[in-house]
Amino acid sequence: MPRPYPKEFRDDVVRVARNREDGVTIEQIAADFGIHPVTLSKWMRQADVDDGAKPGLSRTESVELRELRRRTRLLEQENEVLRRAAAYLSQANLPKRVYPLVNELAADGIPVAVTYRVLKLARQPYYRWLANPVPDAEYLEAHRANAPFDAHRDDPEFGYRYLVEEARDAGQAMAERTAWRICSDNRWWSAFGKRKRGKNGKAGPPVHDDLVGRIFTAPTPNALWLADITEHHTGEGKLYLCAIKDVFSNRIVGYSIDSRMKSRLATQALANAAARRGDVVSCVVHSDRGSQFRSRKFVLALSRNDMVGSMGRVGAAGDNAAMESFFSLLQKNVRDRQRWNTREELRIAIVTWIERTYHQRRRQVGLGRRDASSQYARET
Template sequence: MPKAFPREFRDDVVAIARKGELPIRQVAKDFGVSESCLQRWLKIADVEDGKRPGVTASESEALRELKKRNRALEQENEILRRAAAYFARGAAPKMTYPLVLDLADDGVPVAVTCRVLGFSKQAFYKWRAAPVTRRDIEDAYVIHAALRVHHDDPEFGYRFISDELNDAGMAAGRNKVARLCHGQAIVSTIHRRRRGAKRPGPAVHDDLVNRDFAAEGLDQVWLTDITEHWTDEGRLYLCAIKDVHSNKIVGYSIDSRMTSSLAVNALANAITARTPESTIVHSDRGSQFRSHAYVDALTAAGLRGSMGRVAAAGDNAAMESFFALLQKNVLNRHRWTTRDELRLAIVTWIEKTYHRRRRQERLGRLTPVEFERQTLALAA
């Protein structure tokens, strides 16, 4: 491609041609340019001098600048529009980098996107070289574990989740768990309390008992619930399962924390001790009995879940009566110093006193153990 003539040279040739002393053809020949080229220079000079209508060089430059600025503004508007839609999905700040790649594919320069979004090109290129950092991988493991814990116990906030993760051997500080839970919208399902009471969640089973606390045989209907009591070391929770036919506690679990595992362990102990088939297991709407872990345990054992209504203690009255008896005979006897002390007292009362010494009118003045023994003997 031939090089352009210098501006000064062009101006001199045009000035000589304008004198009219020589024909245009001769001037072009003398200066080594084509006649058409010289004619074009003369037209441009006439436009610049206002002798001919047209766009001057300065106006053309200004127009180019305006087009360039307009194109830049269009790119910036597109970046902001796409970024607004991207942030609306809740993306973390560092994850705006994929947006830079998407815009680059659409022709928006990386430098422009980084400038508009307010981070450096170096940071973007560093991320592109290693999109997944070691910290991202560690955070992903913590998030997965936190989701699993929250899936089983929806009422758990980040503090309980952090405790559960550390109990499982995953080192995760509360601040880290709080940050990750906030980013993933993992929050407790307990809303603001009114007059100190929780809002119960929806039932996951129909009410198959309907306050009819009677059964024709063993292991046809079980009732379950959770009670708590204070010690000087903190609270202690008991989840018990009661057979409606014999009033015997067929399974129970005691722990310092009221989690879904408390209800699951009590159910597992009852299944181990008995041979239930399509047994109805009735409870209230506590989160432990609505948890996925508990529902899965019922399904795996071939049992049928049942739940009472909201704020209707009478729907599980037979279980409440057992807890009232336990409260009067054990829990309220005196102040308990340690959880172990209270635990042994509860177990001793259930196994020794309630099962084998306390006679009940409904059982024909027999103890639950004697009544079951008689029932099995008659069935044989």
């Protein structure tokens, strides 16, 4: 089954198709973006339905309908759990053990998560009962983790040193290093606010080492990606672009455009790239030390896709020179060509230049005077 295109990519293609110049056909737009013309026609019809120009079921209504069906199915499952639990626990002369009931409900198609949520059961004890006896080390580790967890739940403003003392009072003595490791693995952070960095402050510490060392080459696709963020001015305000480039083909494998430079801009670009490329396990994603790439959301996004992070030094543009070169081309070919009154106009121009000119027509020295589409054909 083919991978679905990211929503932001579909919206950008529809924008370009709607604002196409005279003489440009739908088939040409579809070819520039590497999709089938029928697919583009479907996207445009769905966009017309979403905008109210044509009758039909919009995406929002479809999502709401699926959500209502999901909730109905979930309520039916929860009612079945309560009915079966009441009948099971009302039987006389039987041990009141709930875990066998969880197995029976699971065999009938009711998820275990629904059952222990309705019956307010703990997940870990159930799976310990279901599986073989755990090793003594893991058993001791679980008990050690319970004490800091209870203390952190009651007083989330304290750090791991305070949790050590609380765990010792609860009968689970441990070293500070052990408590730090348990808190770090479970992401139990102190709730104390950190002082924000001002304009003249120093950049935050890197969350990854520099694995690239200014060597911008890759033997295979999806081995090394470069990521960075640039800003452009319009009459409505700034427009930010986060782009991700595959070093092997110099192709922009994912991007996200927004009016605000938040961590979501970087995570959405990474999600779009992963959705379009598929097998990205062990891919190195190199960036600068921007707060968006050091954010917890971006680090978790890398972990979810089994990717490896890499970061350059502060104020060293050469550590990400290949990406800076792409942004320089973008500025010369798009941003500096005219004054942009709206963000929408600039967004369409950026997307069109990336997908049509940079990918399809521009011959690059690093690829042996071939365009990025030729190298992309070698990848696939």
